[in-house]
Amino acid sequence: DADVTQTPRNRITKTGKRIMLECSQTKGHDRMYWYRQDPGLGLRLIYYSFDVKDINKGEISDGYSVSRQAQAKFSLSLESAIPNQTALYFCATSKELAGGDTQYFGPGTRLTVL
Amino acid sequence: GNSVTQMEGPVTLSEEAFLTINCTYTATGYPSLFWYVQYPGEGLQLLLKATKADDKGSNKGFEATYRKETTSFHLEKGSVQVSDSAVYFCALSSSGNTGKLIFGQGTTLQVKP
Numbered sequence: 001d002a003d004v005t006q007t008p009r010n011r012i013t014k015t016g017k018r019i020m021l022e023c024s025q026t027k028g029h030d031r032m033y034w035y036r037q038d039p040g041l042g043l044r045l046i047y048y049s050f051d052v053k054d055i056n057k058g059e060i061s062d063g064y065s066v067s068r069q070a071q072a073k074f075s076l077s078l079e080s081a082i083p084n085q086t087a088l089y090f091c092a093t094s095k096e097l098a099g100g101d102t103q104y105f106g107p108g109t110r111l112t113v114l
Numbered sequence: 115g116n117s118v119t120q121m122e123g124p125v126t127l128s129e130e131a132f133l134t135i136n137c138t139y140t141a142t143g144y145p146s147l148f149w150y151v152q153y154p155g156e157g158l159q160l161l162l163k164a165t166k167a168d169d170k171g172s173n174k175g176f177e178a179t180y181r182k183e184t185t186s187f188h189l190e191k192g193s194v195q196v197s198d199s200a201v202y203f204c205a206l207s208s209s210g211n212t213g214k215l216i217f218g219q220g221t222t223l224q225v226k227p
Contacts, residue, residue: 042118044217048214096213101207103215108156
């Protein structure tokens with residue numbers, strides 16, 4: 001079974017709709033992240049969380065919100081989707097390590113906003 | 115601020131050719147450096163990493179050396195295979211052990227038989 005799972009894997013929605021992307025992990029890691037991937041731009045950090053009570057904005061948090069329901073679950077919401085939020089979204093987890101965490105990624109959610 | 119720049123792709127090679135994907139970075143402090151690989155339809159996975167200057171990371175025949183003097187972490191492989199076709203991302207860790215990564219834009223590698 002995959003250690004980091006994301007649902008749904010694909011979603012098509014319309015402008016103005018509320019969307020929630022979910023991420024679950026069985027690695028027992030405290031740290032979780034949401035990224036979006038756009039062609040030619042690499043991955044950009046949306047939000048990250050070090051534990052259930054510690055949530056932080058990343059470089060592109062506008063238009064997004066998150067919820068850390070438990071150590072194993074971290075959800076990303078688009079309150080009112082817009083077309084430029086069409087992208088591939090990845091969840092990742094890590095465990096704090098001196099010298100730099102290794103992040104473990106889910107398979108991604110492809111979101112299309114029409 | 116911290117940033118990572120990778121060579122633009124796509125890179126197209128024949129099987130058994132030598133691979134180099136260039137990566138340079140700008141950072142304060144002493145970041146760790148990473149190469150992640152993304153196979154078609156999958157999430158990213160760690161390929162190798164180096165945590166201090168002159169360290170060499172290696173895995174699956176790939177290597178990269180942390181060069182502080184040239185602020186580089188170039189990825190190399192002596193003989194590529196068709197199965198190496200993927201997108202490769204160079205990344206660095208933000209200072210302060212926050213776990214956050216800053217990624218380059220990715221380089222697509224296509225290996226032809």
